[in-house]
Amino acid sequence: MLDIVFQVVLGILGLSLLICFGRLWLGPTLADRIVAMxxxxxxxxxxxxVSSASSGQPGGLDVAIMIALVGFLGTVAYAWYVQKEEGQ
Amino acid sequence: xxxxxxxxxxxxxxxxxxxxxxxxLKLPDAVMRxxxxxxxxxxxxxxxxxxxxxxxxxLSSVVRLMSLGxxxxxxxxxxxxxVARATLSRGAPxxxxxxxxxxxxxxGRNGExxxxxxxxxxxxxxxxxxx
Numbered sequence: 001m002l003d004i005v006f007q008v009v010l011g012i013l014g015l016s017l018l019i020c021f022g023r024l025w026l027g028p029t030l031a032d033r034i035v036a037m038x039x040x041x042x043x044x045x046x047x048x049x050v051s052s053a054s055s056g057q058p059g060g061l062d063v064a065i066m067i068a069l070v071g072f073l074g075t076v077a078y079a080w081y082v083q084k085e086e087g088q
Numbered sequence: 089x090x091x092x093x094x095x096x097x098x099x100x101x102x103x104x105x106x107x108x109x110x111x112x113l114k115l116p117d118a119v120m121r122x123x124x125x126x127x128x129x130x131x132x133x134x135x136x137x138x139x140x141x142x143x144x145x146x147l148s149s150v151v152r153l154m155s156l157g158x159x160x161x162x163x164x165x166x167x168x169x170x171v172a173r174a175t176l177s178r179g180a181p182x183x184x185x186x187x188x189x190x191x192x193x194x195x196g197r198n199g200e201x202x203x204x205x206x207x208x209x210x211x212x213x214x215x216x217x218x219x
Contacts, residue, residue, distance in 0.1 A: 009098045030178075049140045053139070058152070083173070
């Protein structure tokens with residue numbers, strides 16, 4: 001039962017990734033693309049957590065923590081760059 | 089028993105993540121997309137982490153999952169606030185049905201024209217709503 005649930009959850013998360021890529025492709029302004037990148041990082045963390053729970057290997061959680069850190073720092077850096085560009 | 093808890097929590101979390109992605113795709117405005125992303129993805133990822141903690145019950149995995157959840161719950165409002173401030177100070181186009189803009193762009197070089205445009209459209213929309 002649990003294997004089917006993991007497959008369904010990974011499918012739904014993959015659909016979320018595709019939708020985020022759609023907004024990243026469409027996004028009319030830079031802020032939309034920053035939001036889409038932030039959500040991509042969070043959904044990637046979710047995919048890694050679900051796959052490491054389904055395989056029973058806890059080694060992927062370190063990777064998830066690193067991706068969460070890098071995603072947050074990347075979002076802050078993008079927003080800082082946008083504001084700095086506006087100030088000039 | 090833990091299998092059922094894992095299944096229900098992970099399904100709920102993935103559905104909330106899908107809602108966040110749908111909101112990011114379908115909402116009409118950068119600030120609305122940002123709030124959909126911040127709130128729904130935080131709730132969805134918290135449910136996913138709780139389900140994974142039922143499935144990986146040893147201490148090191150639970151501590152890692154809890155630190156990951158605490159980090160995301162601490163940083164998602166921060167990043168949303170920073171992105172919203174950058175968006176509003178840049179003077180991005182907002183939704184045309186907006187009634188009150190409590191943060192007019194004032195600290196940019198070209199903030200004057202955008203503030204005037206935004207104020208006039210705000211008055212027009214308020215008149216539309218009051219009619």
